[in-house]
Amino acid sequence: MELKLNMDLGNSKKMPGLDKTKVFDLLIVGSGPAGLNAALYAKRKGLSVGLVGKKTGGQVIDTTSVENYLGFEFKTGEDLIKEFSQHVASLEVPLLKDAEVASLEKVEDWIHINLSTGEVLEARSVILATGSRPRRLGVKGEDDFLGKGVAYCAICDGPLFEGLDVIVAGGGNSAVEAAIDLAKIANSVTLVHRSQFRADQIVIDKLNTYSNVKVHLETEIIEVQGGPLMSGIVVKDKATGETRTIEANGLFVEIGYLPNSGYAKGFVQMNNKEEIIVNALNETSVPGVFAAGDVTDIPYKQIIIAASEGAKAALTANDYINRLK
């Protein structure tokens, strides 16, 4: 589902194109919730600001329903992004769309943004808001049942499975915490993990207090089945090699996120998950380079959090530019 933003927004305003020869106060890489809100705040502070992004809307575009963004009881991901984009477009923030950043350099006081096309953009400061993507199992049927049972965010989609039977894939803290949260909503939760738990004992102990939770360790998921909605998964017992089916309405894949940070490797400091390390002001290890949203080491990957972090990053960038000037 690819939304043609900057184009088909009905009677609404469109974001103008970005002048690649201009030196901006601030360029924002990534046009998901973090990048869009950073653009809004930076523009309202009077900065010359532009957005550079591969896919406007980021992960939200792939989200069927959003029910946890304050002020909106229900929005499709597409509609929420339309609201965000129209707000930013009303301020005439220029957007370079379908643009991929390949690397970054600091040249004296300027930041050079090298695009995959070989073109170079220049700015006094940069906000990196390139988000992340959920790690996938990579098994048969996973893509076919996305949004039809397969989900990647228990915080987001858990309530849709009230009273139903769900599976959680994974054995780390996120998977176990997701299973605990789901156990309060679902009829049953089956946690399936291909090896032993990597989660902290305290959360495992908590999980074990729920009578509607079953755990299958050393068990590999090999297929998601169903039609038209997911009806279950096929698993393989690693010790015996035997396969069997577990029936369920939902599968929450909770095996981590992959930050979209490759282009910044070696340029800014990252943690061992390759998330960009930021402080409370969204500063990275490089002066003039800020980061926000899912690409950073800030916990809880959510739209409202990414958007708020984008606002913070823009305000810090504004202070930085004021001091430069």
Ligand SMILES: Cc1cc2nc3c(=O)[nH]c(=O)nc-3n(C[C@H](O)[C@H](O)[C@H](O)COP(=O)(O)OP(=O)(O)OC[C@H]3O[C@@H](n4cnc5c(N)ncnc54)[C@H](O)[C@@H]3O)c2cc1C
């Ligand atoms: C299936 C699913 C459902 C979800 N449901 C919910 C929900 O209901 N509620 C909720 O709060 N959260 C939900 N989330 C999480 C939420 O979508 C993210 O936390 C949020 O989108 C993060 O925003 P972001 O701006 O940091 O990054 P993203 O949304 O990932 O946006 C990053 C942007 O950067 C661009 N980009 C990446 N690399 C480059 C590059 N090299 N050059 C240029 N641009 C680049 C991308 O194209 C994109 O525009 C869901 C996530 C998924 C995957």
